[in-house]
Amino acid sequence: MKILGIETSCDExxxxxxxxxxxxxxxxxxxxxxxHQKTGGIIPEVAAREQLKFxxxxxxxxxxxxxxxALAITVGPGLIGSLLVGVETAKTLAYLWQKTxxxxxxxxxxxxxxxxxxxxxxxxxxxxxxxGGHTDLVLLKDHGKIRWLGGTRDDAAGECFDKTARVxxxxxxxxxxxxxxxxxxxxxxxxLPRPMIDQANFDFSFSGLKTAVIHLVRKEKNIKQADLxxxxxxxxxxxxxxxxxxAAQKYQAKSVLLAGGVAANQELRRQVEAKLTNLFxxxxxxxxxNATYIAANAFFDFKPLTWKKIRANPSLSIEEVIKS
Ligand code: KG4
Ligand code: ZN
Numbered sequence: 001m002k003i004l005g006i007e008t009s010c011d012e013x014x015x016x017x018x019x020x021x022x023x024x025x026x027x028x029x030x031x032x033x034x035x036h037q038k039t040g041g042i043i044p045e046v047a048a049r050e051q052l053k054f055x056x057x058x059x060x061x062x063x064x065x066x067x068x069x070a071l072a073i074t075v076g077p078g079l080i081g082s083l084l085v086g087v088e089t090a091k092t093l094a095y096l097w098q099k100t101x102x103x104x105x106x107x108x109x110x111x112x113x114x115x116x117x118x119x120x121x122x123x124x125x126x127x128x129x130x131x132g133g134h135t136d137l138v139l140l141k142d143h144g145k146i147r148w149l150g151g152t153r154d155d156a157a158g159e160c161f162d163k164t165a166r167v168x169x170x171x172x173x174x175x176x177x178x179x180x181x182x183x184x185x186x187x188x189x190x191x192l193p194r195p196m197i198d199q200a201n202f203d204f205s206f207s208g209l210k211t212a213v214i215h216l217v218r219k220e221k222n223i224k225q226a227d228l229x230x231x232x233x234x235x236x237x238x239x240x241x242x243x244x245x246x247a248a249q250k251y252q253a254k255s256v257l258l259a260g261g262v263a264a265n266q267e268l269r270r271q272v273e274a275k276l277t278n279l280f281x282x283x284x285x286x287x288x289x290n291a292t293y294i295a296a297n298a299f300f301d302f303k304p305l306t307w308k309k310i311r312a313n314p315s316l317s318i319e320e321v322i323k324s
Pocket of ligand 2: 260
């Protein structure tokens with residue numbers, strides 16, 4: 001079965017054709033990131049307008065001359081304006097082409113990047129979804145059987161990278177910029193907090209870390225940028241690794257899946273790999289937003305819906321696909 005995946009939840013306009021949930025036949029991503037770099041963050045209205053420019057050309061290119069069996073569309077969570085562009089386009093195409101359409105949750109879908117390369121995960125699987133807007137630990141008992149174990153109470157891990165990078169005068173998105181600088185710095189140079197690390201739950205909090213960095217930069221005149229970048233990265237990663245390993249042990253996970261933009265971080269990958277043998281991490285280009293995993297998710301958790309019932313939902317939780 002060939003599924004055309006469409007993803008427009010934030011600032012990427014993406015379309016991909018995936019066969020049987022595992023084989024990528026095409027993968028197109030257009031990004032408005034350069035515009036957002038100028039403003040140091042995403043302006044939702046600008047992102048939505050850019051989605052409108054890219055959506056048809058990206059779908060056309062991803063399709064080529066291929067015949068597809070179904071469409072998969074990200075219905076949430078995300079920015080409402082951006083989501084609406086993809087959702088309404090997908091519904092229109094499903095109606096016109098008389099094709100099956102499957103609504104997909106963007107956060108659950110990130111995990112499906114782990115089904116697109118080489119070895120496949122087995123259940124129960126523990127998932128850590130770390131992106132610009134979310135930090136969630138989930139237990140996947142099977143396809144479509146997902147349980148939320150914990151998540152951030154304030155800023156997401158990616159958001160912490162992005163906001164502290166801004167304090168350091170680094171470009172948006174902050175994750176790759178901090179990671180690059182961190183490679184030249186000492187992770188022990190600055191003593192930063194590891195919020196909630198010792199608490200017996202699977203929740204996270206990153207806003208205190210961000211505030212600590214702001215205070216430090218205000219107080220110290222001679223900040224060594226690379227050292228601070230390395231210290232920020234080390235603090236974020238230590239909490240993520242600690243809680244992921246604990247959850248994997250508690251739930252006796254047969255596979256541990258990293259997913260989301262922050263999973264592209266090499267140091268995070270290295271540290272989790274050192275502690276867990278059953279780890280799955282997608283290639284960096286499949287960690288950040290694209291439509292391959294939207295199509296893969298739809299194949300494995302195949303729950304078609306009439307186009308009339310499909311709606312964009314910006315505040316969907318990781319456990320839902322359609323709000324009742
Ligand atoms: O999943 P994603 O592409 O978009 C969302 O759904 O949010 O994640 C984007 C986030 C940004 O916060 C970005 O700074 C972060 O992923 N990111 C990284 C790296 N590459 C992207 N964070 C740390 N290290 C990286 N190498
Ligand atoms: Zn994402």
